[in-house]
Amino acid sequence: MKTRITELLGIEYPIIQGGMAWVAEHNLAAAVSEAGGLGLIGGASATADVVRNEIRKAKELTDKPIGVNVMLMSPHADEVAQVIVEEGIKAVTTGAGNPEKYMEMWKNAGVKVMPVVASVALAKRMEKYGADAVVAEGCESGGHIGSQTTMCLVPQVVDAVDIPVIAAGGVADGRGFAAAMMLGAEAVQIGTRFVASKESIVHENYKERIIKAKDIDSEVTGRSYGHPIRVLRNKMTREYLRMEKEGAAFEELEHLTLGSLRKAVVEGDVMNGSLMAGQIAGLVKEEKSCDEIVKEIMSQAEALLRLK
Numbered sequence: 001m002k003t004r005i006t007e008l009l010g011i012e013y014p015i016i017q018g019g020m021a022w023v024a025e026h027n028l029a030a031a032v033s034e035a036g037g038l039g040l041i042g043g044a045s046a047t048a049d050v051v052r053n054e055i056r057k058a059k060e061l062t063d064k065p066i067g068v069n070v071m072l073m074s075p076h077a078d079e080v081a082q083v084i085v086e087e088g089i090k091a092v093t094t095g096a097g098n099p100e101k102y103m104e105m106w107k108n109a110g111v112k113v114m115p116v117v118a119s120v121a122l123a124k125r126m127e128k129y130g131a132d133a134v135v136a137e138g139c140e141s142g143g144h145i146g147s148q149t150t151m152c153l154v155p156q157v158v159d160a161v162d163i164p165v166i167a168a169g170g171v172a173d174g175r176g177f178a179a180a181m182m183l184g185a186e187a188v189q190i191g192t193r194f195v196a197s198k199e200s201i202v203h204e205n206y207k208e209r210i211i212k213a214k215d216i217d218s219e220v221t222g223r224s225y226g227h228p229i230r231v232l233r234n235k236m237t238r239e240y241l242r243m244e245k246e247g248a249a250f251e252e253l254e255h256l257t258l259g260s261l262r263k264a265v266v267e268g269d270v271m272n273g274s275l276m277a278g279q280i281a282g283l284v285k286e287e288k289s290c291d292e293i294v295k296e297i298m299s300q301a302e303a304l305l306r307l308k
Ligand code: TUI
Pocket: 021, 044, 071, 073, 094, 095, 096, 097, 098, 116, 117, 118, 122, 137, 142, 143, 144, 145, 146, 227
């Protein structure tokens, strides 16, 4: 399937992997790229050296294009932005902020820039500053989220900009992919389904929580301080939401979640860890390889879109 995104990135299928903190490392990125999508290394809060190392390891596993996600709230964002240029990365997504200050450097280096946006206003601004595409991410997504749903956000962003739009949030199969195309998107970004993939290095306990998740199993913590994060419900979220309701101070809440994503991903602590996942976790029923996931989504979507 050809769209402006497959042309822009030189990939076979318009499927982009989310740049998930701790999860989007070299094995996953290489597997998604090998499957014909665009795999990404998630910069998260890692240092420039760690990101550089991940990029190099991914390149040992695949000759296909890989991208990097820059988490703009990271204290290391400036150096990671630089590493992208130094390592010859050709595609970047950004999250949790406004990447304006890096745009000129990336554009001059021939990097395709695809900021994640959660509003029409930011999408328009990104287009004005030279973005090649935008990822319109609805609040069904896991992790740090905006307030608008994918169904409402995507068509409004499509109408507001001329650059191609990638839909994110709530997509995990061919039906979600086809629906995103109907809304005017030219690719999808998928996170949760890849967290539970065979190549994902996430602890088996975390994958099992995704696979066993029901439709209503995610919660949003941190709304009161303007940092809403979607995770699967557990002991930590119950405690967090109770404290949040009682008006706990930001520092107290921060203390509760300190290192909690690492706990979930590395240690498999499903009681106290941050099990970041989108609402679509309820649809993920099996651990499959990235290649199986991409092929299954594409064949289901192509049948629905009557391309065959
Ligand atoms: O960034 C994400 N998802 C993430 S980042 C993350 S790691 C993290 N850890 C602790 C605290 C915060 C983050 C986990 N999940 N998705 C992309 C995304 N970007 N969603 C929403 C936004 C966004 C929101 C507001 C982007 C820009 C924005 O406004 C910027 C502005 O200046 O107007």
